[in-house]
Amino acid sequence: MSAIKKTDDSGRQVLPKNVKPIEYTLKLEPNFETFKFDGDELLELEVVEDSDFISLNTLEIDIKETILLTASGKEIKPESVKEDKEEQYTTFKFSLASSLKKGDHVKLSIKFVGELNDKMAGFYRSTYEEDGKTKYLATTQMQPIDCRRAFPCIDEPNQKARFSVTLVGDKTLTYLSNMDIKEEHFIDDTKKEVVFNTTPKMSTYLVAFIVGDLRSVESKYKFRDVPVKVYTTPGQEIKGRYAVELAAHALEYYERCFDIKYPLPKMDMVGIYDCYGGMENWGLITFDMIDLLYEKGKSTIDVEFRIAETVNHELAHQWFGNYCTLDFWDSLWLNESFATYMSWKCCDHFHPEWRIWEKFVGKSLQGALRMDSLRSSHPIEIKIKRADEVSQIFDSICYQKGPAVLRMLADWLGDANFIKGVSLYLKKHAWSNAKTSALWNALSQVSGKDVESIMKIWTECVGYPLVTVKEEDGNISIEQHRFIRAGDVRSEDDKALFPIFIGLRIENSIDNSIIVKSRSSKLSVKTGSFLKINGNTNGVYRVNYEPQRWEKLGCSASKLSVEDRIGLVADSGALSISGYIKTSTFLTLISDWKLESSYIVWDTMLSELAAVSNAWKFEDRKVINALNAATLSLVSEKFHTVGWKFSRDDSYLELKLKSLLFDAATSSEDEVIISASNKIFADYVAGDKNAIYPDVKSTIFRCVASHGGEEEFNQLLAIYKNSRSPDERSMALKSMGAFHDPNILENVLSLLLNGTVRIQDIPLPLSAMSRSKVGTEVAFKWMTRNWKTLRTILPSGFSMLNSVVNICTRGFGKMEQYRMVKNFFDGKNTMEYNRGLAQALESIKTNAAWVKRDSNDVRAWLIENKFLC
Template identity: 30%
Template sequence: MTQSREALAMMDGTTVTFSKRRGYVMSRWGIILTAAAFLAAVVATGLLVYKFASCAEYEPAGTYPTDGAHNGTSRVVVPAHATEPAIPHTPSTKSPKLDVRLPRAVFPDSYTIKIIPFIYEGNFTFNGEVTVIINVTEATLNVTLHFNDIKIHENTVTVTEHTPTTDGSFTEGKKLSIDHLSNDTTRQFFIIHLQQPLSQGKQYRVSMAYVGNLNDVLQGFYRSSYTVNNQTRWIATTQFQPTDARRAFPCFDEPALKARFKISIARPSNMTSISNMPQEGASEPVEGLPEYLWDHYGQSVPMSTYLVAFVVSDFGHISEGNFSVWARHEAIQQAEYSLKIGPKILHYYENYFGIPFPLPKMDMIALPDFSAGAMENWGLITYRETAMLYKQGVSTNNNKQSVATVVSHELAHQWFGNLVTPSWWTDLWLNEGFASYVEYLGVNAVEPSWKILEQFVIFDLQNVFALDALESSHQISIEVGHPDEINEIFDRISYGKGASIIRMMDHFLTTEVFKKGVTKYLNSRKYQSSTQNDLWEALTSQAHADNALDPNMSVKEIMDTWTLQTGFPLIMVTRDYTTGTVHLKQERFLLRRKAENSSLTTAHTSTTTSAPGTMGLGLWWIPITYTSLENPDFDNTQPSFWMKATPELTLPPVSAGPDQWVIFNIQETGFYRVNYDPTNWGLLIEYLMDRDHFSQIGIINRAQLLDDSLNLARAGILDYGTALNVTRYLANELEYLPWKAALNALGYIESMLVKTGNYDKFKVYMLGLLENLYKHTGFTDNPNDPQLTVYKRVNILNWACSLGHEDCVRNSVLQFQNWRSSPDPDRNNPISANLKNVVYCTAIRVGGQEEWDFAWQRYRKTNVGSEKDILLGALGCSREIWILSRYLDWAITENSGIRKQDAARVFGAIANNAVGQPLAYSFLRNKWDRIREYLGSSLFTINTIVRSCTKRINSPFELGDLMQFALAHRHELGTATRAVEQALEQAEANVKWMERNYEPIVRWLANVTAVAAS
């Protein structure tokens, strides 16, 4: 599954994370109580002003379905409403970890599912019948399945002997007597208790009928809608990952329990349906429902329940062979680009993996309402509209690349995730990390001019560094159980860090060995499940066969240090300038140093556990690559040495004189940061400042030097004067990657200084750096410009306008006014697509209600999803407090025009506005119950809102206030628990940063601007 690109854009490295529950949460709240008490003593007067709501009772998301769609009066088994979280966490209660795994006495062989969704009847329910053929591995009196938010008709539940025959059919045996039925609400179990045991080695047929709810929380089998000529059109669609297939049919809802599925969908005769497999035969009438037809689909290959999908809609489609794309009729032409690249990427992966695509067809569909970015259902990939649709001349280059990237990601999953599936969500990263890396290869195959492989460093690797540098980060491979825990690890660690360490493997094994090893792994486990050890075994076998790895080394030994412990290393490079030797020392990189004695540090000690088989806490097997001014080589990424989970290593003399720099981690292929001794930093800064020679350092490594130095300074490891001196060379830099890396890191400083009286000094310095590049790129968007030139222009203009650059602001306002003056602004927009972000935001920021209202009307009327997204972000740029307050209110108001999936986009846009951030946080705190009720347990939305609204908190008073909020609502945070904990740690880090760095940075800025002025 691809997370929402909007959500990922707002993460800024501070993504919700997960850590082991045992003892962790309890100690967290204990620490918070102590810290809050201390802060309250300091700022008691201010804190007492606030009144927090008492803890509300926990209620599951959504509403339970009514029985209105079922004819008859049979009794039903209904999950009881829970009054506390499934796994309660309070400072005074220690509960044993709840085992939510299904018993292993039976497992599914095949499903037959028949579903009738009542889309236009007004009650939004669906009737279902499911039959599961089960295999019995040991005698048992119980059959346990998952169910959630559905009502099972008790008098329809049957268990019957099922005996296959030699001709492929089966004979039906006797019906077994059922003693009683029960449900375990906390575990979401439906249990059939039998009067006689099932026999080991035999098959049985389990059948039942049920009724469910086409909910509006974008989970399970849910409803979506859109409007044509003021008429509402409804859609019924699915989103099952990770644990919501059980909302659509009773099932064995665990990834390892694969089975074949034969699905029948009843639909209104004026609509169509699609599912994982092609339709078999003609549609048939539904008895008793004259307006409905049955569509029957072929039996699937063995697959996990979370990959089952079906959609009922009135959409249009276009096809190329057996590859089809679906969208609203009004938007179907916007799917042409996806159809153009989709088959090409699919064919590329067939060659890359060496395995043909296993299914007879592929459908991709763009949905108006979708909580994630996309979902890799086998043979039927579902997308947000913004993730699949692109309109030339209206959508931006970035929109186009986003579409290509998401399509590539989901198609990669058809092999890595669907063909071979992780045995349990512990290894979710195998799915998401691999697809997040290989997506770049797929896009590069169809759009090589974009240089997307270079972009990986800034969009994934450096992005996730910021998150993994926090004490509350988590291991890539981590034990999870309850659905809330599973949901929490769909974060940047599983995606971005997973992708980064797979890229690292690709480089240290060589691409040829890596590809052959992956193919060996897929062939050995296809249509089955696996663990990361299966992948390590296949890669080790291939690496030894091809002499790519020392026979005494294994991929498991190396990679366990990256997947089974938290964080990543910092390599300290100390040179002996007399002998030429280099001493390396590794330690875990943390944004907050242990010496700070953080009030929250104790709570995180359990997350930094040593990997089994490693040589100790915080030690990694690190591939060492380097080059020097003596003979600069920024192409060879094969490791020269291995740092084998040892704290220190001395390298033989390097080929560099005492007056020549060395650079480690070529192309930043290793997942680690590098710090140098002061002399080497001085040599690097001197060389970068030489405008005639700095480009001899590779582009990716220039981006690395900027990102590493600024984040080392942020962590208190490197003097900020040194780090900021590295940035001075940017006045002559014209390449996108170094600028993007620098602006990402400098953006943190900007967010900390923007509310202070010395922000003007930062503005002066930044405008000075930007001036040369601003003149070079200009304000005119040239459609023939390379992708990275377009990105460079957009980034520079965004910063220039936000800093008040006169020419930038004037151009933006003029272009926006020209648009407003157009006789038909919905058909004639003179603003170049790539400049819309900066023009819209700047004009709304310096304008008033008229500009905001104009943009809001364009948002309501546009038919292009990417245009809606740009406008949603720009509407948060206003400086009018009342407008922003109203906008926040609309984000969680039914029928306001803002879809639930976009609520986080609104909060993020306002929180990124210096004026809006306090408003957004205040709204989150004061309207928490309303937000939670409206959005339910949406996988990404609430967590993203928490992160965006709190990431700029940097004063003791605000931190204390956030602690009070966390304490007041600790019982009902649900899946947002880790997001709030993450916010607390980030806020405290910000407070410490201000105490340590504010004055030194202000002095440095004052000195530099004074020198420039003289």
């Protein structure tokens, strides 16, 4: 019998289902000198069909001994143990005489040695410096398919089991796992053994264990009798106070929302130096330090928001993902999109002053619409045949479009019905797995609406519509076609008919009852009414109007909500890229909004302006300077009105607006602000640590770099190496990509491969480099020179290679550059990064067409408005 079925009933490549896991009993002992770990596993299995083999996922596991304990108590060794390294599984073959009988419960005992690797995958080591010494801790990252690096297992989300974990090692260290400690005892004078209680049924990707020198802070707010703690390396734990108090309150909030008790006896959150974002391991969440540590008076308000959003996201997973789990990775959005949506709801609950949904429309929704306007995008729910394909879909479709679709759905159903339906879904599939259709059924049952017929298209079809609006004699006609950023929609692109939530705004009211499912439709409106489609920008689509309506909307900002204004600006910017309107139409629209009050509307205007500058960066330098002058003209009046003196008495929204306009002024070459930034930075490096207000530190670092030389590089490098603040280190590293001297940029890039920069931080300076002409050119050459090294060191589990390829190529904007990039990758196996590469190539081609089409239009507008002679 073949050990791997090439397809199951769904066409997925998975392990055979002749056995089912019941419980894993594990004992693991990491060694920080050899970077190996010893493993002793006893796996209880139920035999589902008569067979003579057991196949388990394994990767970089050296199996030393295997014994099968049969239902009758016999101990049998396998006839053969064969590993398929490419497919990442090992098959244990037994004789026919000792074959496995349906209904039997057997136990497979395996002794093995694993790699305590430095790939941030499986059971791995994290490295850090303390008191001048290099130290290590052992931690885990199993999602999506790296539990097989930690121990032999059936590494599929729907193969849930219980886990009984024991950890062995230095008696002075801290030992953590998903559950609380059952017992511990000393083995000898130096070692101890820590036994944890058995977990409930859960998926392998959620198993976690940590061994290291850690300290904790516990929440003062009591969440029932459940201890909530943050663990970090010594001296950092006090910075976890904000996160731990937030977590205790958020757990309580989610219990009320879902009407389901948090089922585990504790909640631990651990800051790890080598970690990519956050990982929702049940009862033992791991975070990158930057997403967990906060210092009041020193950290920025953006750090506060990022920690809140990340912590709330991972805690939402404790229900949506852990308690009820996706059936397979093609339903990844069920986990990630929902946790993201709930994290925004939770943030809004505790911080209404943040105006969180305005930010959602300006940041998250627009990020989704940008990605999904590419022909190389993918549906929210994408068919996954092999688990190793999943890493590339942890992207903005999953984390941004999915939540936007959920927001649209919740608006249609009503928030109370939406949450009640989600609760029903979780209760129906508790401790088990489910597919998207199960969620639709629960929501339909509660709301009485046919949710699946409306939402299935949104999750299973790629892209979204452009709604074109025409007005005549008291009627408006609406027509939908797929929106492609390049503007070249083909018939094969445009087959889906999306149910469009019209959200018709007439004067001050919005009619949310209208859903259009056809290619075209007509609506009656009162002649002369002020109208806008997609009120409050709840719908996941773009809108194009006739020129006179664009003009009316641009002059009627006071009649529009903040979300409406964000949508209007973003739509006009996107439509200019694709050629549906002239770029000058967009530039004229925003040029009249110099007194705009909302920071997120300002952020959207400046982001769309930056898209123009980015596309034009390989053009005439005089035009680039004129675009900078246009930006400065736009922000100058408001900037000087709000000022750039910062105070802790400023509200959240005031701080965001001030810091945003300060950044825009430096980016558009305001000489006064540039000079002030240089002076402030000089005072800071001279020892005045209060010289820079936290919320403009990243701007000042970037400003100094973009106008600096070798001295400034060394100063920023010293900050990066010596700062104890993860956020400040991140700012310094990111800013180093803003230098314009190619030699300095080469020095920056050398840091990425010599061990100075942690692997998860490699994209930071590269992203900054992609915004400049010289940075884009230098980064691409660096990538091509170091291609073999990058293929080796970048972990595939987080799609890091996909990200690096995309960042190092997307900044180009000419067809000859498109061909250069394409030629480099021709003939290479692009499986690990094909999405990122396809998206970058499409962006290059789109920008090249945009500049060619609207170059004269932009030049004429700049001349007419006296920014260009």
